[in-house]
Amino acid sequence: MDMTYAGAEPKVARRKRSAIAHYAAPYLFISPWILGFLFFTLGPLVFSLTMSFYDWPVVGERTFVGLDNYRSMLFDDPQFWESLWITVKFAAIYVPFNIIMSFLLALMLHNITFASGFFRTAFYLPSVISGVALVTIWSWIYSKEYGLLNFMLSLVGIDGPNWLGDPNLAIVAIIIASLWGLGGTMLILLTGLKAIPKELYEAATVSGVPGWAQMLFITLPMLGPMLLFTFITSIISAFQQLTIALLLTKGGPLGSTYFFAMYIYDNAFKYFDMGYAAAGSWVMFIIVLLLSLGVMRWSAAWVYYEGEVRQNDGEGHA
């Protein structure tokens, strides 16, 4: 009896060890990412949430203020609403333009056979240029005296305006500069277009379905998931707009390009009010989250997923 027991113990222990290794191995493999996520994403996120409940100067004592930062931002700070309104205006123009222009470019690239690789690269190139370099190029293009844009206008006898100095034009200038980087969106939509089987169009052609109807009833529904994805990422990037405005107009003239992200940035690094800036970040997060959820819910009406079966689709699998 004793011998059997003594012999069985190491076997059980070995089996236990190998079971632990079996279950632990996958987690060990993904641990670098998990640690990175904990320390560089989730950690700062929780930290910023905590911060937003404090009066948190960079130097000096931190005081717990509860929801005061949120309350004063929403009810006592007109700059919050102004910057938010500018951002919403920007998003309302940038998001549809970004998607429509990307879609049209993707459509064009999808249909051309000559030098399509060259054009694909050319349109995508601005997306990989750093924001600072992009702003340097655009500040030269928009320059009133020496700018490329006004030079071109002068060729047709138009005296170009002060693009970055006019409060009405500055936001337009930023929208145009932002749209320069639509290559990424275009590439996603182009991939989507290429994935649509050409037989669907041929079947429609044989059935006498006109081109506009093929676009409306085949291309757009088939691109639905891609359009939804680009819609949401465009909204997020519109609300995060900072680099171009900060470097091109510094929020001016007369605050006409003072975006919400710049408002947060100024509170943090100009006025060193970290708690207030953190509260601003969370307000932005909630706005973007609500918008995204709204779009997702709305998308149920127009986005079709290949693997999806809806309740009203029929009786299930054949």
Next chain:
Amino acid sequence: MAAIRIENLRKGFGSLEVLKGINLDIADGEFVCFLGPSGCGKSTLLRSIAGLEELDSGSIRLGDRDITDLRSAKRDIAMVFQNYALYPHMNVRKNLSFGLALNGMKRDEIERRVNNAADILRISELLNRKPRQLSGGQRQRVAIGRAIVREPKLFLLDEPLSNLDAGLRVTMRVELAALHERLGVTMIYVTHDQVEAMTLSDRVVVLDKGKVSQFGTPLELFYQPANLFVAGFIGSPRMNFVTANLVRQDRSELTLASGGLVRDLALETLSSAVIAKDKPVTIGIRPDKLELVSPEEAHLIGDVRLVERLGTESHVHIGLENGADMTAVVRGTHPVANRERIHLRIPPEHCHLFDADGKAIARALDPETQMLINQEKSKRVA
């Protein structure tokens, strides 16, 4: 009337000429298969008829209309695609009615046509399902239904069964034949599967490298192949070929020798036209017609390389002494074994003969086969 006439049709892609002058006359209500190996141009020919390819030259007439330059939608045709081409985001009903609705057809008429097609194809209970909720066979039915609702003069089917498993393919083949019988519409069907072509068609167009190699009834193709290509392509296992020299011709009586033959072979042809003696001829013999005999009766001698036992029959792969390969079909219980020396006789009455250019030299068929072929032809004319 929906007879179709194709005259001197040519189509190329860049420097590659895919269709090299196709001429065809297909009768109203006929079921015709385009058969050939990959790359022979059968799908391009079908797509040209559909108006999905622009022709380089030639003309296509459907009934009394020249449709060569007409847009696809105006040709009064319907097409079924190999991968079904169903709109994945639309349910079956929408898939069937989509084209009709956009052509301004009244709702009542659309409803009538959709329900009629659904009844014919037994898919009425599937009308609210999306394509991904359907099995392969059901998807195929919906794709055919989309063609039926157009009530076209001509059906074009591009390898419609090739994505189905073997069992379902047989079922759908039978259903397609019944559908053709019921609708009575001209159908052109592209396939590389000779069983489909032989079982479904009134006539088969065998295409080779962009040209019509032969256009005839299934039995005609099998028993009277016009050339070496058709002889080798139709029939499974494929026909065996032996090259030989003509040693003597007495009007329609030929004596063949040398080449792969170990004994002279005497044959009779239908024509007494003189055949050149300086060029080799090719003897064709179906594997099931080869006879295993004693050495003194043999025309061919070889070694068994492999025996494939299929139950009712066995396929014997043989390497001849001159290096050529042959296949013989014997009864399933035949004791023939690997590496065995084997002696084969070519029965002259079952031989096909081809001249040096690969063209068939006409030979008489046995009366029963000839009667069957004539029946097939007369059925088509009727």
